[in-house]
Amino acid sequence: VSRIFILPIGFIDPAILRIVSRKVAARLNYNCKVLQNMEEPSYAFEPQRKQYSSSRILKEILNKERSHPVADGAAKLLGVVDVDLCTPILTFIFGEAQLGGRAALISLSRLRQEYYGLSPNPGLLMERAVKEAVHELGHTFGLTHCSNTKCVMYFSNSIRNVDVKTDRLCNGCCMLLSEKKRSVLE
Amino acid sequence: MRQDVHILIVDDEIIMRDSLSEWLREDGYKVVAVEDGFQALEKVKREKWDVLLVDLKMPRMDGLEVLEKVKEFNEEIPVIIMTAYATVDSAVRAMKKGAYDYIVKPFNPEEIGLAIRKIIAYQDLLKENIYLRQELEKKYEFKDIIGKSHKMQEVFALVKTVAKSNSTVLIESESGTGKELVARAIHSSSLRSEGPFVAVSCAALPESLLESELFGHEKGAFTGAVSAKKGRFELADTGTLFLDEIGEISQKTQVNLLRVLEEKEFRRVGGTELIKTDVRIIAATNKDLKARVEEGKFREDLYYRINVVSIQLPPLRDRKEDIPLLVQHFLTKYCIENKKEFEGLSEEASRILMKYDWPGNVRELENVIERAVVVAKERIILPEDLPPLAQLGGKFKPTSDMPLREVEKEHMLHALESHNWNITKTAKTLGIDRNTLASKIKKYQIKKR
Numbered sequence: 039v040s041r042i043f044i045l046p047i048g049f050i051d052p053a054i055l056r057i058v059s060r061k062v063a064a065r066l067n068y069n070c071k072v073l074q075n076m077e078e079p080s081y082a083f084e085p086q087r088k089q090y091s092s093s094r095i096l097k098e099i100l101n102k103e104r105s106h107p108v109a110d111g112a113a114k115l116l117g118v119v120d121v122d123l124c125t126p127i128l129t130f131i132f133g134e135a136q137l138g139g140r141a142a143l144i145s146l147s148r149l150r151q152e153y154y155g156l157s158p159n160p161g162l163l164m165e166r167a168v169k170e171a172v173h174e175l176g177h178t179f180g181l182t183h184c185s186n187t188k189c190v191m192y193f194s195n196s197i198r199n200v201d202v203k204t205d206r207l208c209n210g211c212c213m214l215l216s217e218k219k220r221s222v223l224e
Numbered sequence: 225m226r227q228d229v230h231i232l233i234v235d236d237e238i239i240m241r242d243s244l245s246e247w248l249r250e251d252g253y254k255v256v257a258v259e260d261g262f263q264a265l266e267k268v269k270r271e272k273w274d275v276l277l278v279d280l281k282m283p284r285m286d287g288l289e290v291l292e293k294v295k296e297f298n299e300e301i302p303v304i305i306m307t308a309y310a311t312v313d314s315a316v317r318a319m320k321k322g323a324y325d326y327i328v329k330p331f332n333p334e335e336i337g338l339a340i341r342k343i344i345a346y347q348d349l350l351k352e353n354i355y356l357r358q359e360l361e362k363k364y365e366f367k368d369i370i371g372k373s374h375k376m377q378e379v380f381a382l383v384k385t386v387a388k389s390n391s392t393v394l395i396e397s398e399s400g401t402g403k404e405l406v407a408r409a410i411h412s413s414s415l416r417s418e419g420p421f422v423a424v425s426c427a428a429l430p431e432s433l434l435e436s437e438l439f440g441h442e443k444g445a446f447t448g449a450v451s452a453k454k455g456r457f458e459l460a461d462t463g464t465l466f467l468d469e470i471g472e473i474s475q476k477t478q479v480n481l482l483r484v485l486e487e488k489e490f491r492r493v494g495g496t497e498l499i500k501t502d503v504r505i506i507a508a509t510n511k512d513l514k515a516r517v518e519e520g521k522f523r524e525d526l527y528y529r530i531n532v533v534s535i536q537l538p539p540l541r542d543r544k545e546d547i548p549l550l551v552q553h554f555l556t557k558y559c560i561e562n563k564k565e566f567e568g569l570s571e572e573a574s575r576i577l578m579k580y581d582w583p584g585n586v587r588e589l590e591n592v593i594e595r596a597v598v599v600a601k602e603r604i605i606l607p608e609d610l611p612p613l614a615q616l617g618g619k620f621k622p623t624s625d626m627p628l629r630e631v632e633k634e635h636m637l638h639a640l641e642s643h644n645w646n647i648t649k650t651a652k653t654l655g656i657d658r659n660t661l662a663s664k665i666k667k668y669q670i671k672k673r
Contacts, residue, residue, distance in 0.1 A: 124330065125243045125247065126239050126240050126243045126330065127243045127329055127330050128243075128247065130332075130333070136246075137249050182249070183250060193337065195333035195337050
């Protein structure tokens with residue numbers, strides 16, 4: 039049975055990982071398993087930006103999977119970090135994924151209320167983490183952004199947009215996902 | 225979200241190209257990335273792009289040069305200049321050269337997404353605008369005849385009504401107003417549209433040849449008739465025969481024509497066999513046919529036979545509101561033909577065209593625009609691109625066959641117009657006193673046009 043493997047990178051609260059694993063499994067109808075933590079992503083630190091290169095971390099996830107395979111070819115890998123991510127062209131990102139590929143990555147850093155100078159809210163953090171996890175994994179199934187503001191594939195370029203959408207796929211994206219999954223299996 | 229939006233990225237750094245491409249693809253755009261301006265220009269010339277994202281600092285050809293060359297090729301393509309080294313100077317230069325936006329790398333995800341969405345929304349609006357304009361223009365076009373004026377809209381309505389019947393039609397109007405176009409429009413909207421449309425210019429042929437042209441001839445019917453030949457009536461069978469300048473035909477041909485219209489049969493020149501014909505006649509004239517009947521030059525019975533339905537095409541001077549639409553139509557036509565691009569006419573050139581009286585009507589206007597397209601050197605048509613005749617601003621030119629009363633009336637009207645209807649000044653120019661001018665205005669019923 040194809041699975042989604044969740045890779046904590048550095049220390050990640052196990053409670054968040056459990057919720058993300060359970061909800062992702064339900065939303066995408068895939069088995070989910072949390073793997074051993076990977077080392078802190080200091081290799082991806084960019085001193086000039088004072089942020090972490092998400093592409094470098096994604097690459098590392100794929101390298102590790104290549105050297106110590108845990109999954110079959112159809113499985114997906116979701117890295118979870120708690121550092122601020124960036125790409126060469128964007129000032130920040132909540133996550134990144136290989137479109138129609140195997141690996142995805144989310145960051146909890148900007149999903150925390152504390153980042154915006156507010157009091158911690160563990161419940162809201164979990165909700166946001168689930169949404170971003172489903173969103174980035176959706177990209178690995180080949181789904182692109184959706185214009186439905188309630189759909190989890192709605193593009194989040196700010197924390198407001200993360201909060202506006204739900205953690206569910208709209209009907210259109212659901213149908214697309216089924217089709218993509220079927221074509222992968224075939 | 226938008227699978228039909230094509231974005232071209234131009235950046236010499238592979239990491240930037242990959243990162244931006246991946247991110248835009250997640251948004252559903254079709255993305256192609258190239259590493260320099262040369263490849264970009266090739267792509268722009270060969271394919272259609274909705275947005276170009278161009279890096280400012282690149283070796284060999286920088287972003288501003290790419291922008292300039294892209295705009296030279298197609299001014300409409302929105303180009304966003306990206307740079308990691310933003311300066312006010314480069315931003316100003318980029319915007320002056322026509323960049324849609326200037327953004328600093330790395331971008332805030334909200335910023336670049338919004339810029340692209342704004343472009344797409346703007347282009348969607350442009351497309352909708354073009355579509356709506358075309359739809360509106362279709363209302364002003366009927367089978368190649370153009371006119372939004374009330375007079376032309378009435379003609380369109382009449383043509384549509386007449387087309388449904390099989391009646392003979394007489395089109396009366398000045399030369400160059402589009403009589404043949406109207407005849408073709410009636411034919412192509414009629415039940416005979418599958419049949420042939422045959423046109424004959426009655427004035428172009430001498431009497432003997434016209435008879436043979438219309439009814440055909442048998443071998444040996446006259447010197448030079450080495451073989452039998454079908455006439456236009458036979459060629460137009462089941463279709464429409466357009467007889468242009470019918471006022472010019474001789475009395476003898478008028479008799480023969482009347483017979484065909486009444487009997488629906490004829491004989492070829494030199495022939496004995498009666499040939500049945502199923503032809504709808506549309507006749508046209510630029511003469512006052514009724515006056516020719518009164519003068520005894522045109523048979524009254526033939527006149528009434530062909531004048532079942534009468535269509536009067538207004539001269540262009542009576543529907544000047546159609547001039548801009550016609551100018552645009554001919555401009556597009558001749559730009560395509562001459563592979564040229566024009567933004568339009570200068571204000572002064574437009575004013576001249578609107579002021580001129582167009583004695584040669586639409587045909588003359590078409591010739592003027594064709595000439596202007598050929599001779600114009602700028603991207604807009606200037607007064608010097610128009611022929612001297614049009615530049616005169618429509619001065620009145622009497623012809624030898626005009627009645628004296630008509631000449632006097634027209635001359636007074638033009639004098640009044642050139643003095644803004646100031647009676648005293650006009651009378652002084654004409655060398656008559658104010659009372660005489662006033663009584664002439666009343667007598668000739670001269671009105672402001």
